[in-house]
Amino acid sequence: MSNIPTHARVVIIGGGVIGCSVAYHLSKLGWQDVVLLERKQLTSGTTWHAAGLIAQLRASANMTRLAKYSQELYGNLEAETGVSTGFKRCGSITVALTEERREEIFRQAAMARAFGVDVEEISPEEVKARYRHLNIEGVTGGVYLDKDGQGDPANIALALAKGARQRGAKVLERTRVSRILREGRRVTGVDWESGGESGHIACDMVVNCAGMWGHEVGRMAGVNVPLHACEHFYVVTEAIAGLTQMPVLRVPDECAYYKEDAGKILLGAFEPDAKPWAMQGIPADFEFDQLPEDFDHFEPILEAACNRMPMLAEAGIHTFFNGPESFTPDDAYHLGLAPEMDNVWVAAGFNSIGIQSAGGAGMALAQWMDEGQKPFDLGDVDISRMQPFQGNKTYLFERSKETLGLLYADHYPYRQKATARGIRRTPFHEQLLAQGAVMGELVGWERANWFAVTGQKPAYEYSWKRQNFFDNVGAELAAVRDNVGMYDMSSFGKIRVEGRDACAFLNHVGGGQFDVATGKIVYTQFLNARGGIEADVTVTRLSEIAYLVVTPAATRLADETWLRRNTGDFNVVITDVTAGEGVLAVMGPNARNLMQAVSPADFSNETNPFGTAQQIELGMGLARVHRVTYVGELGWEIYVSTDMAAHVFETLQAAGEAMDLKLCGMHMMDCARIEKGFRHFGHDITSEDHVLEAGLGFAVKTDKADFIGRDAVLRKKETGLDRRLMQFRLTDPEPLLYHNEPILRDGRIVGFLSSGAYGHYLGGAMGMGYVPCRGETTADLLASRYEIDVAGRRINAEAALRPMYDPGGERAKV
Known part of the structure; x- marks a missing residue:
C-alpha cells in the first residue's frame, strides 16, 4: 500500500479512543511522522460500545486533573474538527443506600472541593427533585456534580483522529501489526499486513494503545502489560414517553448506572463477580462484535433496577448488550514508558473509564514523550508499578473476576483484594500466620498488616469508622513506643549496585553523599531535573565497590528502572536481590x-x-x-x-x-511514621514534589559533584519555597483521616492531605499535606488556624513543621 510510510517517528498501535488521543496530542505538539495503525476499523474494539459517561472526579488530584481536561477538550473538539462528539454537561448524581456508602461519597465530595471540582451533597429529597423517576426508598444521601456529562464514544474518537490527520498524522485502518522488531532495549520497527500486502515501518518509538489486545502487543514488544478482557453488560430500553434529559445516575450499592439517551434509558452494571473473556485469545476476526447474552447473570441487577427505577418495569428492552472491556490488576490504567524497553510506551487497560480518561491520558503521555520526563506525578497509573508476575495469564484471569466489580464496591480504607492471593510470601509467612497475622497484599506480597488477639477472628471487618483492628494497632504501637516490637520488612525492595564506578554512579543519580565508609547508611532521594522526588531510599555501603539500595515494596521496579536508565557510561551492575x-x-x-x-x-x-x-x-x-x-x-x-x-x-x-516482645504489622508502622512526620513515597512525596518543599533538604548534599536535580535544588534555595509539607493532628480524637481530606487555613481551602492515619500514641487522627507559603515565614504558617474537612465536617487541627513526636529525633539515637 503506497500510503503506508517506511519510516515514522512514532507508530501508535490501536485505533480506539486512546490511540486517537495520543496521535492527536502528539501532532498538536508539532510531531511529524506520526503513524497510527488499526488492525480493523477505528473504534471497533471497545470504544464503539462504551457507555460514554464523562465524570470529573477521580481518586487523586492529578487523575481528576486529567478527567477535567478530557471534558474541556471534548467540549471544543466539534468546533475544531466538525465532528459531533455528542458531549453535553447533564450533571451526575451518585446515591448511597447505606450509612457507610454515604460516608464514602460525602468524603469524596470533600475531596472534590479540594481538587477544585464543583460538588454538592444532597439529601434523599433533593435527589428526588433532580431525578424524579427514582425510587428513593432506602436512599441515605447523594452527591451532585453539575459539570459531569456524557458523550458519543465513537465520534469522540473519530474527532480526535480527524484532528490528528489535520496536523499531518497518518491514521491507517485495516493494517495489522504482525511483528515488532527489537535490538537490545529498543524497538527498531514494526512489520504490518493489510489486504494481502505486507511491509515494514522503521520507527524511533512505539506506543501500545491496543486496548484488550494490549497484553498480546506488549509481549511482541518485549514488555509486560497486565490486563484481561471481561464481559460488560448493559441494556437499552425502548423509547419512554416523556423522558427528557436527565443527569447520569450511579447507584453503586446496586452495582448500576443509568444514562438517558434520546428518550431511552441505558442501564449498565459492574457486578461483583465478573466474567473474564477470551482466555484462549481474542478471535482474529473480532470487529464491532458482541458477546453472547447472559440474562441469568444480569438478572439480579435488572431486578433491583426495576425497583429503583419503576418505569423500567414498564419499558421494553430494545437492546441487551454484552461487550468486552479490559481490566488491570488494580483498576488503574497503564500509562508511560515500559520498564523493559527504552522506546516502548503504553496507554492501555482503561477499566471502563476510557472515554473520560482518554483526553487527559493522551495529553499527559504526549507531553511525557515530547519532554522526556513526566509533566506531573503519574504514579497512580505509571506502567512501572506493575510487577513481572502480574503478566501471568492465570493471575490475570483470577484477579479480573474481582476488579470489574470493585469499581462500584465500597471503597473502604485498607480494603484488600480477595482474589489472586498468596503469590509472593516472605520467609516468615507461616510463622506470622501461626501468631495471628492478618495479611494484606501489596504488589503480590503477602504482608502482616495487624495481629489478631486470642479469640478474635483474624480477618478484616471493613468500615469508614474504627475498624476491628483499631485497638490491635494501638497496642502494637504502644509496644514499639514503650517496650519492643518486631515486624516483617522482607517485602521492601533491595537493589544491589556494584562495580568500580558504583560510588560515582550513586553520587550522580542520588542527592546524598555516597563516598562514605563501609557500613555507613545514607538516607536520600533520587531526584529528577525539576528537583522532584523519583525515589526515597536508604543506601548502605557494603564494600568499596558494592551498595545496597532499599526501596518501598511498591516502587522496587520503578526505582530499579530509574537507576538503569541513568547508568550512562558508569561501570556498574544493578541486581534485584529482594527475595534473597x-x-x-x-x-x-x-x-x-x-x-x-x-x-x-x-x-x-x-x-x-x-x-x-x-x-x-x-x-x-x-x-x-x-x-x-x-x-x-x-x-x-x-x-x-x-x-x-x-x-x-x-x-x-x-x-x-x-x-513481652510484641509482633506488629504494617498498619502500626504507618501510624508510627506519621506521628514522627516521616514521609510516605507515593503520597507525601512524588516526582512532582520538590525535595526542599518536602522538608528533605537535609538529605541532599549540593556541595558534592554534580547530580541529577542539583541545579533545581540550588534554584529553589535562591527563589524560595512556594509550599511546605506540614503535619496535622485533629484536636477531636474521634474522626479518622485517610488522605485527600481538604486542608482549611483560616477558613479557606488551601490544599489536601497527602496521607493520613491514626496517631494512637498522640491521641488523634493525623495527616500530612502541602500548604502554600510564598513569601511567608515559619511563624506566619504556624500562626494560622487550621481545620480538616472530614466528610463535610470541619475539625480543628494542630499544625507543625517539625515532627509532633520526638521532634529532636533523640529516641532513635540513645
Missing part, C-alpha cells in the same frame, strides 16, 4: 536488650551508631543489622539470608518472651 534476604525490624526502647540477648555483637553507640550496619552472629546463624528506623525509635533492621530466616525468627521470638 528476609528482614525483621526490632524496634523500641528495649530493642538493644533484645539484640544483646541473641547475639554476642556490640550494639552500643560507639560500635554501631545510628545510620550504620554491621555483620553479626545471631543465634546459630549470621545476619547483617542496619541501625535505622521508620517508626522513630531505637532499633535495628535485621537482614538474613532466606535459608536462615526461620531460625532467626525463632531465636528472636524465644528471647523476646521474657521482654
